[in-house]
Amino acid sequence: MRPVCVLGLGLIGGSVLKAATRAGWEAFGVTLEPVADSRVEPTMAAALSRAAETDALIVLAVPLPSIDDVLREVAQHAPDCLLTDVVSVKQPVAEAVARRLPKARYAGGHPMAGKSASGWDAASESLFDEAAWVVTTDEDTPHDAWRAAVDLALACGARVVPTTTGEHDAAVARISHLPHILAAVLASTGADGGSLALSLAAGSFRDGTRVMCTRPELVLAMCDGNRGPLLEAVDEALGRLGAARGALASTGGLAATVRAGHDGRQALEDLRNAEHEEFPIDLTDPEAFESLRDLGTAGGHVLRMEGDTAICALPA
């Protein structure tokens, strides 16, 4: 098994290191914080030299604003290693890799798991169990990097959702970044009601604002990096909220808004509770990546690898 070298050991990177260790992988990494752990190398250069020597899979796990600097170090110390990342947007990372390491064999990754606590101590070997983990599956994604990223995601307990860089960024704008913006709007508007309003806040307000416990810098790094797709999602939300406002002010009430919201949430429940049909995709087939993208579009995922075959699950 190929070792894994994780650059950045916050909540996500730290959890990757711990989960890979749990799976029996040789795993090491580096972080700016003082972490006393035998798997943590003293410097970026030391970690990357060890990665180059052992032909490790390198995982970029720093916030987006630091990606460029880290890639410069990778280019210097370990330019030939396979490369993936766990950053929450994919297009800016792909662009940075193309700029700094044009010959890199890179497949983007994004595990869809988190919690409001951050840092190495909050990291957990079970954070990704049963979670979705996107591996970008574009026309030009190198197969060896793709396979290494998929193997890591599966080893960490996740299911792999294959999709393109662009479709990933559009999807997460809707289901990950927009929730943070709406939570911010809700928290501000609620707090403007003063102590009385906050003293009455119950489950709906607590749940709707929970992600605002996250450190603002982390939310900003995530959202600011996905500006184009996020603008589309915010515009759709503004349109829907404006329509609700108009209906409430006129005689219509909120029926259309609430019913559409109920149906949307029900679609999530239906997808989660769906029976899944298992089928194989032969990775040596020239159209394998196209089949994998179709799988992702349909809400399916890769369950496991058997040699050169991806065992897939598609909601019925």
Added chain:
Amino acid sequence: MRPVCVLGLGLIGGSVLKAATRAGWEAFGVTLEPVADSRVEPTMAAALSRAAETDALIVLAVPLPSIDDVLREVAQHAPDCLLTDVVSVKQPVAEAVARRLPKARYAGGHPMAGKSASGWDAASESLFDEAAWVVTTDEDTPHDAWRAAVDLALACGARVVPTTTGEHDAAVARISHLPHILAAVLASTGADGGSLALSLAAGSFRDGTRVMCTRPELVLAMCDGNRGPLLEAVDEALGRLGAARGALASTGGLAATVRAGHDGRQALEDLRNAEHEEFPIDLTDPEAFESLRDLGTAGGHVLRMEGDTAICALPA
């Protein structure tokens, strides 16, 4: 101890009945659903006749659209009983009471607890433990009705937040109704991303849309009844979301939005974790209600009653 008669035994009314029973109160009620329980009277008339005979406190626990019909029955069978309610808006209930039972001794109530499941089977004797329970404390609220509503709330395990009808409705628009509308907008916008987006949905989307599991009729009954205050809250949210949109589209990014949201959520945590100072309010004091309203405005609550004294807790 005065018995309690609960009209409507869904999640909230059923939980009031069960919690009052737990506290040793004689409690009975009526519901349209077929519930086999010795505390459930066969008809509204039977329940209200028993209430009149035992001088029970009557609790209106039906959805707002049914309040008028139920009040007509109360006027016919038990016009002299003390009256409270557990409906989520207070002004429309107060108006209906004034219209149907102009001589009623009524104090409005609103326990700030819930869950997405509904109905008698979901009702729980512990639903209100540690929850806030508003009892309206207006200039003209009759003291005997106020005291009966407070005693019930405390018996059900809640802490009592005294405030006016108008301030209650403005506060819940922000921290209870707006969260439902934003959850609806988020669920719809997320589901518009198709199966791929939903398959990637993790905690932020699940938490932000959880209340959309609630039956749409219940959400609508709650929000439509609070149109004026809710319009103000929605307009503020629209303004904030529009400002976020503008900042994202220009160079500013989302820093102001996210930091304000973080601060708002932090204010909630601070209030919850605050040390509280205990002090008494003498209910025979002519300015007692004014002091109680100040307590509510400051985020405080009534912990318990000792004779004619309300033992209060104020965040330091």
